[in-house]
Amino acid sequence: MSDNIHDFFDENTHWVEQGTGSLEGGGTPPKPPKSRREMRKRRKQRKQKRFGVIIAVIVTIAVIVGGGYLAVSKLHDIRDSQSQANAAVEDYPGPGYGEVTFTVSEGQGAMEIAKSLLKAEVIKSTDAFTSLVSANDSKLYPGTFTLKKHMAASDVLTILTDSSKAAGFLEVRPGERVSAVITDAATLSGIAQSDFEAIINNKGDGILPAEANGSFEGWLEPGTYNVKGMNSASDILKDMVDKRVAKLDDLGVPSGADRERVMIIASIAEAEVNKADYYGKVTRVIENRLAQGMSLGMDSTVAYGNNVQPADVTTAMLQDESNPYNTYKIAGLPPTPISNPGDNAIQAAMNPESGDWLYFCTVNLDTGETKFATTAEEHDKNVAELRQWQAENQQ
Structure with missing residues (x-):
């Protein structure tokens, strides 16, 4: 007799292993167990197998449920981040309303400007403005601009990148003369031009360095200046001169008389050609002529002495020996x-290009193409090319 009811059934039952087929289907029946111990072993294995299947099913369900939860959470995160991104680049459709006087200070960055625009209710979000600045690599000019509330960021950028729309800020450009600079400074600052002229006529006492020899020409640093925010002509001129001296120090320009010499040569190169690629050759021509005792023969210097532009120089001016220029x-x-x-x-005045040129001539006044020559004959050919261009392109 079996030990218990399970042993009884195990002893009297022919088991068919899963996957082997049934007896009726032609499968081979399993061999009967040889002992009770083997039967108990088989029963234990079947229980373990059933338990393993149950565990595998539970794990699979857990993975499916957990994966679904993570997927849903990820979708929520994506939706939330998209919502935040959309909110960050919110923009007004424009054109806006009212009037806002908005000032961009020298040295302010795009984000700082954007925050001020947002505070003034000009734009709807900072990212709407800064993303456009970054995408277009835009230069934002200092100055005081007239804007509106609730403007499209693109419309604001159009205005802030147009220096002609800035009020109160003076832009000094390379190649400009002092006379032009002080006229603009007076207009933009509201300070009388006579105040500037009085300082210039007084030879810049207390403002100019000794090597300037009392002349402001060449000693005003190109750049942008908030002249509207300055109190006097003296403050404006001193700011320009101080920045010029600092720049010359940074560039390593020699001090004293050598510094003034560099400035004179550089100013001629700036006035004679309109491409930086030619500066080094022009300064070499100047040095070569000086070394050979030749006159410089520059229209730009004659024009300066007569307060006209080089194109307006006359034959009489060229013959005038009373003009020190x-x-x-x-x-x-x-x-x-x-x-x-x-x-x-x-920099070209400090480091002229190597060459034996003695002449140069701009042969195309539209493109600025300039040709350099070592002999008078070669130079004459270049001048003839210029005359032909003038005949074909100028009335």
């Missing part, structure tokens, strides 16, 4: 710079 008649460099040269021209 007439480098056709007077050997050597002119007494002062003839404009405010930029960095490229200054």
Whole structure:
């Protein structure tokens, strides 16, 4: 007799293993167990197998449920991040209403400007503005601009990148003369032009360095200045001169008389050609002519002495020996710079290109193409090319 009811059934039952087929289907029946111990072993294995299947099913369900939860959570995260992104780039459709006087200060970055625009209710979000600045690599000019409330960010950017729409800020450009600078400074600042002229006529006492020899020409640093926010003509001029001196120090320009010489040569190069690629050759021509005792023969210096543009120089002006800037008649460099040269021209004056050129001529006044020559004959051919261009392109 079996030990218990399970042993009884195990002893009297023919088991068919899963996957082997039934007896009726032609499968081979399993061999009967040889002992009770083997029967108990088989029963234990079947229980373990059933338990393993149950565990596998539970694990599978858990994975499916957990994966679904993670997927749903991820979708929620994506939806939330998209909502935040959409909110960050919210923009007004424009054109806006009312009037807002908005000032961009020198040195302010796009984000700082965007925050001020948002505070003034000009734009709807900072990202709407900064993303456009970044995408277009835009230059934002300092100045005071007239804007509206609830403007489209693109419309705001159009205005802030247009220096002509800025009020109160003076832009000093490379190649400009002092006379033009002080006229603009007076207009933008509201300070009388006579105040500027009085300082200039007084030779910049207390403002100019000694090597300037009392002349502001060449000693005003190109850049943007908030003249509206300054109290006097003296403050404005001093700011420009101080920045010029600091820039010359940074560029390593020699001090004293050598500094003034560099400025004179650089100013001529700046005035004679309109491409930085030519500055080094022009300064070499100047040095070669000086070394050979030749007159410089520069129209730009004659024009400066007559307060006209080079294109307006007349034959009478070229013959006028009373003009100290007439480098056709007077050997050597002119007494002062003839404009405010930029960095490229200054560096070219310190480091002229190597060459034996003695002449140069701009043969195309539209493109600025300039040709350099070592002999008078070669130079004459270049001048003839210029005359032909003038005949074909100028009335």
